Amino acid sequence: MLRHDEGAEVTPATYERMAEFAREGRLNGTLVELGGLQPSAAGALVSLAGGRITAVDGPFTEAKELVGGYAIFDVRSRVEAVELGRRLMQIHLDTVPGWEGAVELRALQE
Template identity: 40%
Template sequence: MRFMIIIKASADSEAGIMPSEELLTAMGNFNEELVKAGVMLAGEGLQPSSKGARVKFSGDKRTVTDGPFIETKELIAGFWIWKVKSKEEAIEWVKRCPNPMPGTDAEIEIRQVFEMEDFGAEFTPELREQETRVWEQAKKN
């Protein structure tokens, strides 16, 4: 099972305040543990929302809104993609994670990633073949 581990933003991360050397070291060590355990597939920190944009869809219309965005608690500061046996295992790993926002309350959300087989009959053999082909090409890039 794959899970996306979502690190919620804080006022500091949205202000562009970079993590301390101590936090970078702790996170580096944690990432090493994840890799050695065969859990971590990907992981990155994200720039503040002031450097981003949102695209709202309304029928055929697209509306672009540049950041920053107001609701910090709804924003994402970073993520991991992990491969684990269960949600419970993902929870146990998250509980071992250094506080991503030292000195403040922080929140990390755990969400399971859909796998091809989760989509049922609507995900036809042709669509499965296309999905496989797209991801193989993406890996080459």
């Protein structure tokens, strides 16, 4: 999951590099799914607290960083997953001046 400040501008170069990253993953058979998410203003947050379920429309201004995209890879090891995360961060470092964020790596529950 790619977490970042929602106000960050993504450049055309970022999209180009991400497309290359995805093509490579499809060719070597590791990429299962990849996608970006629309801004939180187009979403809602449904939560459970104190025995009550509430729904609030976005944007979620109280959150510092939000999940802005995701990728599912079929890799053999944690080391391989971390390397893919580093490559994803490098794309943003190279193409979006001042961009800050994180890639959260999680295994799917089997």
